[in-house]
Amino acid sequence: MAETGLIAAAVLAAAASVSLAADISPQRQAELEHMVIQDCGSCHGLTMKGGLGKPITPEALAGYDPEGLAAIILDGVPGTAMPPWRPLIAEAEALWIAEYLKTEKTP
Template sequence: MPRTLTLAGGLALWSAIAMASDSAPQVEPGRATELERLVIQDCGSCHGLTLKGGLGRAITPDLMQHYDRHDLRDIILDGIPGTAMPPWRPLMTEADALWIADYLRGETP
């Protein structure tokens, strides 16, 4: 019986850790404000101020919902070679990029 409880407890802890690592990224409220401005100003300079398209394609929540948040994070961090989409990795963390991916998908708090 104790071994079963230990196994069950270990599985519960592992599940909690796995869920936490895939949940909304943790950014400070001030950083969230900075990231929102970055999306509007920097992303908006190519994707349009309302993100409905310009030099770059539209990146509105209804369109971004079809993309996995981790794929969007990778595009944000590494850019798209051969296109005008630059890599942002030198300027932000993975948590920042996940926050932006969630923001673009309409999923930020």
Template sequence: MAMLIATPALANDAPDLVELKRLVHQDCGSCHGLTLKGGLGPDIRPQTIEHYDPDVLTGVILDGIEGTAMPPWRPLITEEEAIWIADYLLKGE
């Protein structure tokens, strides 16, 4: 399991979008595939997760899914950052 090393960019009040995009493509991509098409974890491209409510997806990002390889990111990112990531995943680039 890849772990993000908290950086000052992620600790600021406003999310650092460059760092968050890097987090998604490198840290999330380590399980979900670097193109987010799936790997150990499922495909998380917009067309495959569009049925998710943004609040539910934010909760999955923050708290993980017990009994699976999906870890909780709450210790490493803020709720605002998780909301941004959920929106980014749902909308794509």
């Protein structure tokens, strides 16, 4: 019985995350896309195929879920050059970026 409740909670949390990401305005999406290309691209390469940071192409991120990637975007990776972006973007925006990286054909 408790397991069913945990599964339901996980499904609701995932649905809430998706709807939050969908609520981002087209203008903000364009700003986030620009940030990915300029800021993320400065370490991960302008083609996102790697540089100082690892590749973040859809192929390289295929094994990662968007929520996990959003957590990395928000909190960074201690001991690496990956900074936390939480002071600059909201959780829904980090999830939008994660989904964008997993699906879009970045430059």
